Structure formats: C-alpha cells, structure tokens
Amino acid sequence: MKTITENQILDEKIRLLKLKKENQFEVLKQQFNETLDSLKPVNIVKETIKDFKNSKEIKNSLLETSLGIAGGYLTRKLIVGESAGIFKKLSATVIQFLVTNFIKNKAEKITSQPVES
Template sequence: MDPIYTIDELNQRIKLLEERQNTEWCAIKDHIDDIRENLKPLNLIRNTVEEINETVGFKSHLAQSVISIGIGYLAKRFIVGKGDSMLKGILGSIVQLIITNLISKPGETSEEESSSRE
C-alpha cells in the first residue's frame, strides 16, 4: 500500500475499503445461505441417496426408488415406531409416503432457490 499524504487520499482509501468490506460481507452471507440450505434434513438425505447411487453405480430409477422407499420406511419406524393403534399405522404410512416422495424427487427446490437469488 502506498503512503497516504492528504485527507482526500485517506477518504478515498476508506471508501474503497468500505466497498470491499461490503462486497466480502455479501459473499459471506451468500455462502452461509448455501450452507444452511445444504444442512436441511431433506437435502442431507437427498444428497446421501445421490452419493450412494454414484458410489454403488446405481443409474436406474428402480434402484433410486427402492432406496427412497427404504428410507421412507426407516423414517416411519423412527418417527412413529411400532404402534398397535390404527391411527398410528395410518399416520406412519402417511409419513412414509411423504418422505419417500420428497426423497425420490430430484433436487428441484434448491436449484430454483439458487437461480432466484442470482
């Protein structure tokens, strides 16, 4: 950095540094928003399923559907548990259906949100 000899130079340097600070702060906020989006439970599950598909080499929709149904079943057992009542059974089935459908859909919501921010 060059030495500053006048007040005008000092004010210009301050203004440049404030603009740089604002730009960097906006970049940090955007990065935090991206991290927050990726840490949502649904996105974590969806990303895990995609990684499993890539690692194992599943390319077919059938394999993805089976994994989605399995995760839906596990979510049902985890949230509702084994229930003797009919109401718990219905509630568990609804939870399983919702989770399975959400996981089996491609990541459309995160793509739409990222394109709307630009």
Template sequence: MEAIYTIDSLNQKIKLLEEQQDREWCDIKDEIDEIKENLKPLNLIRNTVQEVNEAVGFKSDLAQSAISIGIGYLAKKLVVGKTDSTFKNILGSILQLAVTTLVAKPADHHEPSEKELYEEESFEG
C-alpha cells in the first residue's frame, strides 16, 4: 500500500475506494437477485428439464416438448389426483396446459442488472 502525503491524494484514494465499494455492492446484489431467480419453482423445473436434456443427450425440440408435457401431466395428477368431478378435471387440464406451456418456454428474458445500470450511469455522467 502506498503512502499518502497530501490531503488531495487522500481524498482521491477515498473516492476510488468508495467507487470500488459501490461496484462490489452492486455485484453482491446482482448475485442475490440471480440466486432468488434460480430458486423460483418454475425456474427450478426449467433448469432440471434442461439438465436432463443435456445429460441424456436430448437435442431435439420434440424430446423437450415431450418432457414438458410429462411435467404438465404430473402437475395435474399431483394437484387434482383421481376424480370423477368434471369441474376438477377441467381445472386440472387447464393447470396441465399452463405448466406445460411455462416449462416449454425458454427463459431468455434479460433484465439489466444493478451493475449494468451503474455502469451506464457512470458513462453518462
């Protein structure tokens, strides 16, 4: 660590350390946001499906669609179970369709992170 002999150099060093602290804090917040996003049930299912596809070697959309349909069917059976009620069967089918659609959808949405927003502000101002 270099010695600081003047108030100007001290103020400059303080400013640099504060900027570094801000960047590191933004990195921590981004990591927490990413962890929270990955722990959402839908994303856990998507990640599991993706890992199964990679492990087994499914590359085709047909195989991925079949897995999505299977997960939708399991969701219907877990929630509705075996019933003679027409209303419950309809609700179960709607649930199955929703889960199948959500699992099959790619999770490529990208929201700017705090770090990216901070860097944009730094360039502008």
C-alpha cells in the first residue's frame, strides 16, 4: 500500500489549479473575441436592423409619424399651392403642424387598440 505524502497532494492541487487557469483563460479569450466582433460597426448596424424588424412598437411609431407628416404636408400644399403671401404661408405652417399632430394621435389610438379575434 502506497502512502500519499503532503507534497504529492500539493503537487496534484497545483496541477489542477493550473488546468483550471488554462481553461478559464481560453474562455476569456473566446469571450473577448466575441465581444470584439460584436462591436464592429457592421455588426452593430446588422443588430439594429434586426431589432427594428422584430419590434412592432417601432414599426407602429414610424407608421404613425409618417402618416402624420404626409397628411400635414398635403394639407399645407392644398392651402398654399404654388405661390402665396407670407400670411398664407405662416397659416399653412400652423395648420400643417396641427394636422400632423391630429393624424399622429389618431393613428396612435388605432394602433394601440387590441385586436379582437
């Protein structure tokens, strides 16, 4: 029967700790490379686009804003036409702002209503 000395126990523990250190270092290098890759501008843009595609709230907000701006712009063009005086242009700008906000608020109410099955 072989007896294990304290030095042998210490040597074994040191060997195990060195193995653990090597494994942790490999994991750290891998995580560093993944982080470095994710911080590249191309990958940031790709992730942003992917998040945009998957986010219904962003799509709704974009739709509401686009409808509001388009409605306000068309209203202004109908009022002002090709040429107009300063008062008419100023009035058209105020009306465009009001119509844009009105349409955007109505679109928010429509898109926020729950869909009935």
